[in-house]
Amino acid sequence: MVLAAAVQLEASLADVAANLAACERLGDEAGRAGARIIALPEFFSTGIGFTPALADAALPPDGPAAQLLTRLARRHAALVGGSFLCRDADGHVRNAYLLADPTGIVGRHDKDFPTMWENAFYMGGDDDGIIDADGYQVGAAVCWELMRTGTVRRLQGRVDLLMTGSGWWSIPRWRPRTVFDRLEHNNRLTARAAAASFSRYVGAPCVHAAHAGNLECSMPWLPATYRGHFEGSTLITAASGEIIAERRAEEGEGVALGEITVGRHDPSLTAPDGFWLHKRGLLPSAVWHYQRWHGRPWYRRNVAGARR
Numbered sequence: 588m589v590l591a592a593a594v595q596l597e598a599s600l601a602d603v604a605a606n607l608a609a610c611e612r613l614g615d616e617a618g619r620a621g622a623r624i625i626a627l628p629e630f631f632s633t634g635i636g637f638t639p640a641l642a643d644a645a646l647p648p649d650g651p652a653a654q655l656l657t658r659l660a661r662r663h664a665a666l667v668g669g670s671f672l673c674r675d676a677d678g679h680v681r682n683a684y685l686l687a688d689p690t691g692i693v694g695r696h697d698k699d700f701p702t703m704w705e706n707a708f709y710m711g712g713d714d715d716g717i718i719d720a721d722g723y724q725v726g727a728a729v730c731w732e733l734m735r736t737g738t739v740r741r742l743q744g745r746v747d748l749l750m751t752g753s754g755w756w757s758i759p760r761w762r763p764r765t766v767f768d769r770l771e772h773n774n775r776l777t778a779r780a781a782a783a784s785f786s787r788y789v790g791a792p793c794v795h796a797a798h799a800g801n802l803e804c805s806m807p808w809l810p811a812t813y814r815g816h817f818e819g820s821t822l823i824t825a826a827s828g829e830i831i832a833e834r835r836a837e838e839g840e841g842v843a844l845g846e847i848t849v850g851r852h853d854p855s856l857t858a859p860d861g862f863w864l865h866k867r868g869l870l871p872s873a874v875w876h877y878q879r880w881h882g883r884p885w886y887r888r889n890v891a892g893a894r895r
Contacts, residue, residue, distance in 0.1 A: 588846045591624040591792075592617030593832070594669075595821040597800030597840040598634030601644045606632050607655050609840070610669070614655075617842045618663030624847075625659060626796040627669025628821075629682070629698075629729040629752040636756070636804035637704040637813070642890045645674035645709075648683065648695070656687040664689055666720055668750045669796065670698065670729050672709060678892030680709040684727040686718050686750065694718030696727035699737070703874050704807055706882025708890060715741045723747035723849060726789065730755060733781040734865055739788045739858040748849050749785060749793035753778070756802055757815035758870065770870050777865050778818035787828035788864065790854040792847040797821040799836040807881040826852040 594613045599605045610631050617625045629635070632652045633644045646652045652671040660667040666688050673683035682698035682705070697712025716738075718725045726746035730753040732738045742749070755778040758771040786793040798817035806813050819836025823845035832845030858864060867875065 588848055589624060590620070590622045591626070591794045591823050591845055591847050592620065592622035593626045593794050593796040593821045593823055593834070593843045594628060595797055595799050595819060595834045595839070595841055595843065596628050596631060598630070598798055600634045600636050600802070600804065601638055601640035603632050603644055603646065603651070606634065607651055611655055611659065613840070613842055614659040614667065615662070617844070618659065618665060620842070620844055622663070622844060623665045624748070624750070624794055625663070625665050625667045626750050626752060626794040627667070628796040628798050629670045629754045630672065630798075631669040631752070632671040634798065634802075635705065635754040636802050637707065637807055638804050639889065641672065641708045645672040645680045648673050648675060648685075653685055653687070653692055656685055657691050660687040661689045666725070668727065670752055680890055681712055682709050682729060684729055684752070686720055686725060686727065688721055693720050694725070698729045699732060699735075701879070701882065702731045703878040704882060706879045707807070707885040710886065710891070717742065717745055725750055726791065727751070728785070729753065733785045734863055734867070736858045736862060736864055739864065742789045743854055744790060744851060746789065746791050747851050749789060749791050751782070751785065751793060752796040753782065753820065754798045755818045755820065757818060759813055759815045770868060773868055774871065775818050777867070779820040781865055782820045782822055783824060783830060784828060784856065786824045786826055787856040788854055788858055790826055790852045792826050792849060793824045794847070795820070795822050799839055807878055807885070823847060826850070828855060
């Protein structure tokens with residue numbers, strides 16, 4: 588058995604220094620508690636929302652975010668991972684999940700497809716997300732990768748530990764309120780189900796870090812302001828899918844701690860045919876497409892190769 592920690596962060600949107608400081612504080616809290624596996628959330632250096640400031644917020648692969656992961660790993664003799672907007676030498680930005688142990692960075696996974704307004708800030712990757720760390724195989728996945736059958740196919744039966752993270756935002760309370768409240772109820776359940784069930788599809792314990800707190804930003808192509816929150820769903824599960832520890836969104840920033848047995852098992856759920864593990868709903872499906880159509884040209888104009 589090993590003690591694992593999943594960090595729940597309330598990020599300051601695009602404020603890299605403040606977010607790295609918060610992650611170091613929370614990572615130290617986890618390490619002092621004895622955690623030897625520490626997961627930070629997706630976009631731990633910036634948070635996520637549609638704001639042009641994110642175009643300038645990407646960090647180099649060996650920069651402050653990677654240095655933070657390595658520093659925490661060395662300080663606490665731990666395995667530490669999380670994803671951030673990473674500008675590579677080719678001028679492109681990727682959502683890179685880096686994993687560190689006390690020797691330094693041991694591997695990387697780039698998220699496959701940007702989600703919704705994320706299309707404006709990075710391009711996708713195509714690696715298998717399997718990282719060799721201290722003699723066992725770690726599967727890395729972020730946010731809506733936990734929604735896709737393709738993620739299960741690349742990891743199932745091949746990993747001993749899942750380290751994952753998300754930055755899953757809510758559906759705003761627009762009018763008619765009864766309709767949007769119902770949509771948000773389903774969205775919240777899906778966010779939790781995606782994280783809580785992933786171990787059952789893959790057959791390995793999962794340490795899932797996430798964001799909480801409020802979010803306000805622009806809406807692409809719409810004369811409206813998004814006001815909502817992050818869904819949390821920070822949790823740790825056994826390979827069987829049993830939830831060992833959880834921190835709900837309403838509990839705010841903090842750390843979930845739980846003991847897990849690292850190792851691969853037969854999965855207890857079979858992935859469905861098709862692309863998605865879970866139903867997205869009509870509105871998220873529509874937003875998925877419209878914000879991709881907006882985001883890819885925006886990325887090419889404002890992010891790709893523009894800032895080094």
